[in-house]
Amino acid sequence: MRKIVEIQKKLLPDLLQVMEKRYEILHRIHLEGTIGRRTLATSVDLTERVLRSELEVLRAQGLLDTAAAGMTLSESGRQLVEEMEPIVKELFGLSALEEAVRTAFGLKRVIIVAGDSDTSDHTKMELGRAGSRVLRDSLTAGDVVAVMGGSTMARMASQFATPSQMKDNWFVPARGGLGESVDYQANTIASELAKRTGARYRMLHVPDHLSEEAYQTIMQEPNVREVVDMIRSARIVVHGIGDAATMARRRKLKDETKEELVKDGALAEAFGYYFDRNGKVVHRMATAGLRLEDIEAAGIVIGIAGGSSKGDAIASVMRFGHDDVLVTDEAGATEALRHV
């Protein structure tokens, strides 16, 4: 059963949403016994006219009887709702989890894919796909998108698919070199995204470990300056989330910095900043690009991360409070909720 639904998800991307909506309508009517169109509209959160079209479909399917007092489920409608009840949980169980995470962290939108990225490569891929879909749907013409690095972001980029060219969009790395391997660098990812969409991109090459003067000098370079300005004006920011210890190791931070991080309770990392349990910034990487205030000013900030092991890091960054959208997996979401 699982398999056919997976296939359908690919072949008819918004099938499940329609299905869920219609089930919700039937379910509501089932609960109320008999209910009027307007009342129903507010309770399932549809405009009256849209609901009406839905009802026409359901009526045409013979699932719905309608009288002057309101609408009732027909026998086969009632039967359908009852048959669906167990299936619904499996099909749409994640929606409930999404809603829970959304309210817990006060986000605009949460997308959760099934599984655990820690143990399943398939889930990792799906996480990437889901992330790319979110980004695609968020894009409007002319947007500048700042992306971060990391393996999750790389997978997101490799899964990105667009129905049409996006010639007037820009992809830029959110921050300069952060010591990642080249495949996972923000620069690489920005360029891949651009390549896959027909959009344009800029790279930002800032050597690591610059002295303050050198940094200031390089920032005066017109072409560096230009990219940085573009980055800072990004309307959309997409970033992964790491746990602090792992990131520190991978980026080969100095031992004393690591100790400092531990002392400050650094738990999570995102766009070059380290966060403690409460979402407070306790450290920042020394490189150019997006500053905290730019993140606050960005239109849409999208965080992508999954896996049970990243649960607390996700929670920590979400507490930071400037993300709008979180894309994660079942395990990550469940774990994050335990750290609210």
Added chain:
Amino acid sequence: MRKIVEIQKKLLPDLLQVMEKRYEILHRIHLEGTIGRRTLATSVDLTERVLRSELEVLRAQGLLDTAAAGMTLSESGRQLVEEMEPIVKELFGLSALEEAVRTAFGLKRVIIVAGDSDTSDHTKMELGRAGSRVLRDSLTAGDVVAVMGGSTMARMASQFATPSQMKDNWFVPARGGLGESVDYQANTIASELAKRTGARYRMLHVPDHLSEEAYQTIMQEPNVREVVDMIRSARIVVHGIGDAATMARRRKLKDETKEELVKDGALAEAFGYYFDRNGKVVHRMATAGLRLEDIEAAGIVIGIAGGSSKGDAIASVMRFGHDDVLVTDEAGATEALRHV
């Protein structure tokens, strides 16, 4: 798996068709390796523009790569097609059967539901539902619909559902009393259909076994005349199909008539006429209503019958050659094909 698809069929009636179409597109591309839009359009029988929208969806799902030489399946597209191959047969197997029956009898359209009405009540219901859907979709404003009797027709009527009122339609019995029990009479069915749709109906009460004079007299009655005229002008005719022996028994024909039927090789019955193996009319019931020439003149003639046992009767009536649409079940269709 079966179950969830059944549910989806009810909740999203044209889901499977869309799914099939998209699969067909992917499959074709898979076969060709790389193919252009225009060539593809003719080969899957879509206009260029419509195909293009479909392709955009598929591309957005990352199933499709596109180059200057044409389109190719992406890795995950190829994977999807291969995964689907076994499933397709189960999901869309009936479409192939439909097409086979359609060409075998030169029909406009064939709808086949899964199962065997002889052994499954569920299939009987589905047959009724399918029939009602066909009728609904065939209806246009102002149409007069002539319906016959029988248990299948009764189920069709009881399953009829419409999204909106049909105030300017008429339902009439195709022919007068044919000695059926009241639930299965054409009159009853016409009235039920009218009731379920908000349409109007007329009944035709003609006693059985009238003498010729009495028949002529009653036909002069203005209100009888009026109904008969309306029947004869019906744009849509819907009828069941019975096997001759059973119908003769049920209608309590005289023994000599039965013998005559046997002698003439009567195999099937529909709208009061008996047909032999070749679809030739060998007998007609003496009652008022639709004549053969009216059937020939009707816009749409819909036959509904299922069950393995009715296979040859179905074949016989289809050979008669004036049906446009056949609604049957898997067993009936398979059996009918063996009698082509």
Added chain:
DNA sequence: GAATGTTGGACGAAAAACGTCCCGCTATGC
């Protein structure tokens, strides 16, 4: 019997789908 809430019809505005044509590009065959 009035008031309230119901469905369903109607209609114009907005959006989506569609048919059609064209352009620039590339692979291929000569």
Added chain:
DNA sequence: GCATAGCGGGACGTTTTTCGTCCAACATTC
């Protein structure tokens, strides 16, 4: 090396569908 056929994709006017909004007719309830 060049002509050419076939490719994807952009563009645009038209048609169809969807949607918001208002209203009429009707049943139910108080």
